[in-house]
Amino acid sequence: MKVETKVGLLFVGSVILLVVFAYVLGILNPFTNAYELNVTYNYAGGLEEGSPVRVMGIKVGKVKKIVFDPQQKSGTGEEVKLRVLINVEKKAWSSIRKDSRFFINLAGVIGEKFLEISPGNTTETEFKSGDTIRGEDPPRIDQLISQSYGLAGKILELVEKNKGNVTNVIDQLDRLVTNFNKTLALLEKTSKNKEVAHLIDNVIKISDDVVYLTGAMRGKKAEETYTLVHKLLFRLEDLDGPAIRKFLQTEGVKARIF
Numbered sequence: 001m002k003v004e005t006k007v008g009l010l011f012v013g014s015v016i017l018l019v020v021f022a023y024v025l026g027i028l029n030p031f032t033n034a035y036e037l038n039v040t041y042n043y044a045g046g047l048e049e050g051s052p053v054r055v056m057g058i059k060v061g062k063v064k065k066i067v068f069d070p071q072q073k074s075g076t077g078e079e080v081k082l083r084v085l086i087n088v089e090k091k092a093w094s095s096i097r098k099d100s101r102f103f104i105n106l107a108g109v110i111g112e113k114f115l116e117i118s119p120g121n122t123t124e125t126e127f128k129s130g131d132t133i134r135g136e137d138p139p140r141i142d143q144l145i146s147q148s149y150g151l152a153g154k155i156l157e158l159v160e161k162n163k164g165n166v167t168n169v170i171d172q173l174d175r176l177v178t179n180f181n182k183t184l185a186l187l188e189k190t191s192k193n194k195e196v197a198h199l200i201d202n203v204i205k206i207s208d209d210v211v212y213l214t215g216a217m218r219g220k221k222a223e224e225t226y227t228l229v230h231k232l233l234f235r236l237e238d239l240d241g242p243a244i245r246k247f248l249q250t251e252g253v254k255a256r257i258f
Contacts, residue, residue, distance in 0.1 A: 034061060034087040034088060034089055034090065035088050035089075035093050036064070036085060036086070036087060036088075036129050036130055037085075037086050037088060037096075037129075037130075037131060037132075037133060038085055038086075038130070038131065038132040039083070039084045039086060039102045039115065039133055040072065040074060040080040040083050040084070040133070040134050040135060041080065041082045041084060041104070041137055042079075042080055042081060042082060042137050043082070043137045043138060044066065044082055044084065044104060044138075045104045045113060045137075045138035046104075046113045047063060047066070047084065047104050047113045047114075047115060048066070048113070049063050049065060049066055050062055050063060051063040051112065051113055051114050051115060052112070052114040052115070053086045053087070053088060053117065054105075054115070054116050054117070055088075055092045055096065055116075055117045055119060056095075056119060057116075058092070060088055060089045060091065060092035061086055061087040061088040061089055061092075063084055063085070063115060064085045064086060064087050065084075065085040066082070066083070066084050066085075067082075067083045067084075068081060068082060068083075069081060069082070069083050080134065084115070086115060093126070093127075094126065095119040095120070096117055096119065096120060096126070096127060097119070097121060097122070097124035097125065097127070098120060098124045098125050098126075098127070099120045099124045100117055100118055100119060100120035100133075101117070101118045101135075101136055102116075102117055102118075102133060102135035103116045103117075103118070103135070103136050103138070104116070104135070104136075104137075104138040105138075115135075
């Protein structure tokens with residue numbers, strides 16, 4: 001066999017091995033029937049071309065391209081300057097609907113970034129290949145850390161400036177707790193005193209009697225008694241001294257007494 005033939009066979013074998021290797025890694029799959037979607041973001045959070053696309057935690061595609069488009073706007077008029085083109089396999093395409101949400105997630109604490117798609121409601125319409133949808137911007141961890149440092153610095157500065165006041169507040173709280181404990185101890189001792197217990201028992205009995213009396217005063221007989229007393233007082237209101245004297249003289253009460 002000629003040397004040229006050997007070199008040619010070696011080259012063809014290398015190409016075949018490279019294609020098989022790319023197919024196994026998912027880089028190249030000419031037999032797949034994938035759909036494309038454009039997901040827009042203002043912050044990608046470390047997402048890269050080739051990052052996995054997952055639905056319900058299952059890998060169903062990958063990020064094909066990331067495009068910077070300063071003039072791009074969403075359907076609501078919001079400026080969205082980053083467009084991520086993704087491939088989604090046919091088997092998962094029917095689970096992605098108009099109400100699906102597109103997150104940028106992290107596999108583990110220091111794992112790779114991937115694009116997570118939440119499945120939509122079956123009552124919603126499906127996407128068409130090539131449609132554009134607004135994604136959920138991931139939180140800016142760097143900004144959160146920076147703000148946390150700033151907040152911690154302000155708290156330390158406030159404590160340093162008001163160190164005396166903070167100490168006084170802590171002392172007052174300590175005294176308050178101490179006095180409260182003493183009050184509880186005093187109440188416990190008082191509750192064990194026989195005279196105090198007897199006094200409390202008498203108060204309870206008096207309150208029961210008052211409740212019984214007020215309950216009886218709400219009855220029908222009590223209302224009739226109130227009415228009779230009111231009429232009697234109303235009749236006695238017009239009486240005066242001369243009228244009473246005349247009544248006594250007329251009836252001869254004075255003569256009968258003496």
